Amino acid sequence: MVSTKPILKLEQIEKTYGTPANPLCVLHGIDLRVEAGEYVAIVGPSGAGKSTLLHIVGCLDRPTSGSYFFMGDDVAGLDDHHLSQIRKTRIGFVFQSFQLISHLSVLENVEMPLFYARVPRRERHARCRELIDRVGLGHRFDHLPSELSGGENQRASIARALANDPALILADEPTGNLDSATSKEIMALLRDLHESGRTILLITHDNDISRSAPRRITLRDGRIEHDIRSDGAKARPKKDLVRTASEHGDAPARTAGGKSLAPCGDQGSAPPPTAPTPEAQD
Numbered sequence: 001m002v003s004t005k006p007i008l009k010l011e012q013i014e015k016t017y018g019t020p021a022n023p024l025c026v027l028h029g030i031d032l033r034v035e036a037g038e039y040v041a042i043v044g045p046s047g048a049g050k051s052t053l054l055h056i057v058g059c060l061d062r063p064t065s066g067s068y069f070f071m072g073d074d075v076a077g078l079d080d081h082h083l084s085q086i087r088k089t090r091i092g093f094v095f096q097s098f099q100l101i102s103h104l105s106v107l108e109n110v111e112m113p114l115f116y117a118r119v120p121r122r123e124r125h126a127r128c129r130e131l132i133d134r135v136g137l138g139h140r141f142d143h144l145p146s147e148l149s150g151g152e153n154q155r156a157s158i159a160r161a162l163a164n165d166p167a168l169i170l171a172d173e174p175t176g177n178l179d180s181a182t183s184k185e186i187m188a189l190l191r192d193l194h195e196s197g198r199t200i201l202l203i204t205h206d207n208d209i210s211r212s213a214p215r216r217i218t219l220r221d222g223r224i225e226h227d228i229r230s231d232g233a234k235a236r237p238k239k240d241l242v243r244t245a246s247e248h249g250d251a252p253a254r255t256a257g258g259k260s261l262a263p264c265g266d267q268g269s270a271p272p273p274t275a276p277t278p279e280a281q282d
Ligand SMILES: Nc1ncnc2c1ncn2[C@@H]1O[C@H](COP(=O)(O)OP(=O)(O)OP(=O)(O)O)[C@@H](O)[C@H]1O
Pocket: 017, 018, 024, 026, 044, 045, 046, 047, 048, 049, 050, 051, 052, 053, 272, 273, 274
């Protein structure tokens, strides 16, 4: 069920790579609000900034400027230690390339987040076996990733993403390496997780997958081009819904991580290189 409290809220997020002398702005003033329990597909051409945005949302990276509130906390300017704490406890990641550790079994991989969270061994085992069963891999818990099919690897990585019982699941092209039948199984699994109340943000180049999402955001050249719910309503943040940082009682993190690169607006004449993929086009 969708509550009224946003799980995440981005205001004027910008991301610039490169150096002050040679900046490359890849996100230009992103405003985005996602409520707890939403399922959001992010689409757009290659190079549009989708993964960059997901990395910021997932606290894997910091914005160059703008504010980011995750579950009500201003996280844009947090240091590495605090960002890592948020990742470990509240966010689960699923990647196209699975990113399982090759010399560890399925069970050991799924246990990793709980190992770092210092959950006792017996509790870790019990919880992770249950998760592995839940994703349909109960018969493969002691296999190495190299002994699994692509779909099974992705199931294992979804179980690992769930290990710390995260509030938010972020998936970057989770079906990108899978055949269409296996993709459908993985998407059914993610839909089940959504139906059980998880908030999911998913990047995909697959139009069937994105069209079936209740909300679909199109990024192009680092900007939100469309933000549409499946009922056709536009979901762009409204001014009256987006509280300012001063209403939160926090100073906005206009410059994160102590770094100060040229503002993205200065690079209107130098957009990031984009190479649209045919499947990303509607
Ligand atoms: N660490 C980095 N340093 C410099 N430029 C980067 C870095 N990461 C990404 N970029 C650039 O930022 C732009 C956006 O990259 P991003 O990975 O977010 O695109 P994307 O929309 O996820 O593309 P794809 O669909 O191909 O995965 C690209 O032009 C890319 O070259």
